[in-house]
């Protein structure tokens with residue numbers, strides 16, 4: 165039965181019923197409408213969201229935050245995250261399909277950093293997401309990108325945020341940290357209209373219900389459960405000065421040194437709140453040094469930073485990116501080779517991190533941003549010390 169027909173039948177049945185029964189029918193019709201509208205949005209968002217197949221593994225990762233008390237500070241936690249999360253379906257087949265929008269660009273393997281969907285990440289325990297946005301073709305909607313690579317011409321930020329909201333409704337103990345930055349080098353306009361769009365999105369319903377409204381500080385898990393916290397990596401500089409309502413924390417690009425092994429980023433000067441960030445993504449060893457050497461450099465930078473999170477500044481935010489590439493090397497180290505190695509002889513950063521983390525079980529690791537987050541079994545669990 166079509167939705168319209170169903171609604172008409174439901175409402176006309178209601179017309180002959182008592183007021184209370186009629187209200188029941190109206191509520192039911194509204195629920196049906198809301199459910200089908202959500203299903204439609206999730207379908208539009210599927211190229212980026214994937215599908216929520218529920219928790220097939222043990223619930224250790226699905227609802228892991230349930231085990232922490234409300235007064236746990238976010239900065240005291242170990243949180244698995246995904247770098248360039250939206251790239252999970254950017255295979256060569258996907259690129260080939262979108263080349264009519266982007267023109268010829270480097271092969272898909274240089275852009276793809278994940279292989280399982282955002283919903284699989286959520287169910288797999290990921291709670292921090294690195295999302296890069298820019299206009300979709302036509303410049304009216306905002307979608308997801310990784311450098312020149314356009315990840316879907318149709319899925320929008322709204323669709324994908326609805327996916328997160330719907331997942332949070334089912335997992336109210338969980339809290340998500342969502343990093344958003346504007347991706348340059350997409351060839352699309354970087355104009356005031358884009359930031360106005362984002363500003364309006366964050367400042368209207370339902371976002372205002374689902375995003376932590378605090379400005380400039382990360383609070384406790386209790387305050388963040390069932391919600392998303394914005395890690396704002398774009399600036400509102402192009403907007404008029406009166407558009408000033410801020411949420412989440414602002415990670416200023418001017419302080420985020422490119423390719424830094426140890427960035428000190430002050431996000432709240434008045435309250436002395438600092439983010440220590442390792443974002444050494446482009447490995448600078450000499451050409452032809454080989455996968456093992458490149459991987460060793462990245463592993464060293466990542467473990468040195470996580471060790472710092474264990475030893476120092478216990479009340480500050482740590483973000484360590486385990487993701488990297490050395491694309492101009494010959495042969496190239498793609499994100500996949502850096503994370504997972506180049507075959508059986510050279511293990512990747514993820515394989516090497518697993519025992520390193522397990523040896524430090526129970527420590528505060530901060531946020532660890534992974535490529536190919538679930539390709540080495542047990543890695544997320546090792547970050548969570550379960």
Ligand SMILES: *[C@@H]1O[C@H](CO)[C@@H](O)[C@H](O)[C@H]1NC(C)=O
Pocket residue numbers: 210211212214253257258259261
């Ligand atoms: C993933 O990409 C393939 C190949 O381009 C496409 O057929 C498939 O529909 C995509 N998956 C989703 C969920 O959009």
Ligand SMILES: *[C@@H]1O[C@H](CO)[C@@H](O)[C@H](O)[C@H]1NC(C)=O
Pocket residue numbers: 223224225227228231548550
């Ligand atoms: C949560 O606590 C329960 C009971 O102590 C334990 O069985 C489970 O493994 C824990 N899960 C996580 C993710 O820590």
Ligand SMILES: *[C@@H]1O[C@H](CO)[C@@H](O)[C@H](O)[C@H]1NC(C)=O
Pocket residue numbers: 223227228230231
């Ligand atoms: C995991 O599932 C078990 C059994 O369904 C339940 O008792 C427990 O509370 C769940 N743990 C979490 C952290 O949700």
Ligand SMILES: *[C@@H]1O[C@H](CO)[C@@H](O)[C@H](O)[C@H]1NC(C)=O
Pocket residue numbers: 300301302303352353
């Ligand atoms: C908007 O996007 C189209 C591609 O869809 C592009 O050709 C056009 O130049 C863009 N408009 C502006 C103002 O940049």
Ligand SMILES: *[C@@H]1O[C@H](CO)[C@@H](O)[C@H](O)[C@H]1NC(C)=O
Pocket residue numbers: 379380381408409410414431432433
């Ligand atoms: C909170 O937002 C205002 C803009 O409304 C900004 O001026 C201020 O610096 C922010 N506070 C912090 C701690 O980031």
Ligand SMILES: *[C@@H]1O[C@H](CO)[C@@H](O)[C@H](O)[C@H]1NC(C)=O
Pocket residue numbers: 453454455456457506507508509510
């Ligand atoms: C992996 O990289 C090493 C150098 O680090 C090289 O000796 C080996 O041949 C590479 N293996 C493959 C399968 O590419």
Ligand SMILES: *[C@@H]1O[C@H](CO)[C@@H](O)[C@H](O)[C@H]1NC(C)=O
Pocket residue numbers: 460461464
């Ligand atoms: C990596 O760290 C180890 C242990 O500190 C050190 O022996 C090695 O020289 C470092 N290698 C690189 C490439 O930085």
Ligand SMILES: *[C@@H]1O[C@H](CO)[C@@H](O)[C@H](O)[C@H]1NC(C)=O
Pocket residue numbers: 426427428440468469472476
């Ligand atoms: C990073 O810099 C901070 C501040 O200078 C320092 O406390 C910390 O030990 C450094 N971390 C590493 C891994 O060098």
Ligand SMILES: *[C@@H]1O[C@H](CO)[C@@H](O)[C@H](O)[C@H]1NC(C)=O
Pocket residue numbers: 525526549550
């Ligand atoms: C260390 O790991 C084991 C599982 O191997 C787990 O049961 C235990 O709770 C962990 N310890 C801490 C302090 O997290």
